[in-house]
Amino acid sequence: MLDFDDSIYLDEDLLAIREAITELCARFPMQYWIDKDTAGTYPEEFVDALQEGGWLSVLIPEEYGGGGMGVRAAAVILETINRCGGSANQVHAQMYTMTMVVRHGSEELKQRLLPRIASGELRMQAFGLTEPDAGSDTTKMRTRAVRDGDHYVLNGGKIYSSRFFHSDIYLVMARTTPLEDVQKKIDGISAFVVDIKDAGDALRATAIDTMLNHETAQVFIDNLRIPAENLIGEEGKGYRYLMSGLNAERIIVASEHVGSAFWFLDRATEYANERVVFDRPIGQNQGVQFPLAKAYLDTSAASLFRWHAAALFDTGAQAGFEATAAKYLSSQAQWAAANAAMDTFGGAGLTTEYGIERKFREARLSMVAPVSNNLVLSYVATQQLQLPRSY
Numbered sequence: 369m370l371d372f373d374d375s376i377y378l379d380e381d382l383l384a385i386r387e388a389i390t391e392l393c394a395r396f397p398m399q400y401w402i403d404k405d406t407a408g409t410y411p412e413e414f415v416d417a418l419q420e421g422g423w424l425s426v427l428i429p430e431e432y433g434g435g436g437m438g439v440r441a442a443a444v445i446l447e448t449i450n451r452c453g454g455s456a457n458q459v460h461a462q463m464y465t466m467t468m469v470v471r472h473g474s475e476e477l478k479q480r481l482l483p484r485i486a487s488g489e490l491r492m493q494a495f496g497l498t499e500p501d502a503g504s505d506t507t508k509m510r511t512r513a514v515r516d517g518d519h520y521v522l523n524g525g526k527i528y529s530s531r532f533f534h535s536d537i538y539l540v541m542a543r544t545t546p547l548e549d550v551q552k553k554i555d556g557i558s559a560f561v562v563d564i565k566d567a568g569d570a571l572r573a574t575a576i577d578t579m580l581n582h583e584t585a586q587v588f589i590d591n592l593r594i595p596a597e598n599l600i601g602e603e604g605k606g607y608r609y610l611m612s613g614l615n616a617e618r619i620i621v622a623s624e625h626v627g628s629a630f631w632f633l634d635r636a637t638e639y640a641n642e643r644v645v646f647d648r649p650i651g652q653n654q655g656v657q658f659p660l661a662k663a664y665l666d667t668s669a670a671s672l673f674r675w676h677a678a679a680l681f682d683t684g685a686q687a688g689f690e691a692t693a694a695k696y697l698s699s700q701a702q703w704a705a706a707n708a709a710m711d712t713f714g715g716a717g718l719t720t721e722y723g724i725e726r727k728f729r730e731a732r733l734s735m736v737a738p739v740s741n742n743l744v745l746s747y748v749a750t751q752q753l754q755l756p757r758s759y
Contacts, residue, residue, distance in 0.1 A: 393452035432482035438682035443623035450627030464617035625698035
């Protein structure tokens with residue numbers, strides 16, 4: 369692997385986690401991921417191995433059976449998975465959705481769910497936020513939750529709910545007060561946990577085919593009754609809770625991007641040193657060197673900003689700008705590394721043998737989700753630079 373020393377930002381425990389995840393990933397070589405991608409199947413064996421090692425519960429406090437660590441631990445785990453050529457997006461939701469429950473859930477809800485998630489009895493991998501007509505404009509969501517005695521009744525639907533078919537618990541955002549009845553459009557949105565098995569026919573899902581082996585679904589919610597105690601925090605404040613979850617998500621996925629970017633660079637520099645054309649290694653050509661060098665610089669900078677965002681978030685701050693900027697910088701770096709690697713490999717990069725095309729497809733997703741990079745720029749322009757809104 370390329371040498372990039374970021375140990376100054378990591379304590380001994382985090383460095384030990386990196387080593388342990390590297391050893392775990394060695395049991396799942398490149399061919400494992402190529403086969404899963406070709407067949408379009410979920411990496412159950414890999415997910416089970418992570419769960420057995422306690423790695424999916426690092427953000428759960430120790431009193432509930434988890435690791436009691438911060439988002440930096442999750443960042444190390446997911447970066448390392450991608451740095452080893454795996455696909456961390458298959459497991460990351462359980463980490464960032466956990467933030468909402470841990471920070472804002474009632475004690476009863478935490479006692480009921482967290483120990484079972486920590487033990488592996490339950491998976492909370494699915495998140496219902498995006499709707500067909502409410503993507504980036506979250507406040508326009510149409511899914512409604514109406515209080516009925518000791519229950520809420522939910523109706524509506526979600527789209528791009530990834531890993532729904534591999535989850536026991538579904539975290540769902542819904543309006544409890546119509547948009548036209550609130551003073552601020554972010555008010556009146558609430559967060560709920562839904563037991564998928566208990567929901568029965570009130571929760572139906574159909575798979576959505578995409579260019580990635582990143583199983584996602586459209587979910588239909590029809591008169592779904594859930595206990596009122598499944599509400600996270602207070603009614604109507606879900607959007608504020610959502611921000612803590614999304615900021616954790618952006619730091620976590622930024623770490624995945626950094627891992628993949630370094631993986632592209634590892635593979636490309638190795639190939640550039642070995643591949644001989646016109647009696648010399650292609651890495652001797654500046655046309656090959658410069659894009660790889662620039663991607664390495666971009667990735668190094670993105671990595672450091674990611675650690676800054678993670679450290680701030682772990683103090684209890686929202687770190688909205690820092691998390692969002694880390695996602696932007698890391699996705700741009702990853703896309704640059706992906707293109708530089710594809711150019712370095714040439715036609716060989718398009719074959720499945722080297723894994724470049726698989727990770728290339730994953731890298732393209734990062735430019736538009738989670739949160740489009742253009743929307744990030746708009747956010748920075750209006751919130752940080754105080755320029756007038758364009759929408």
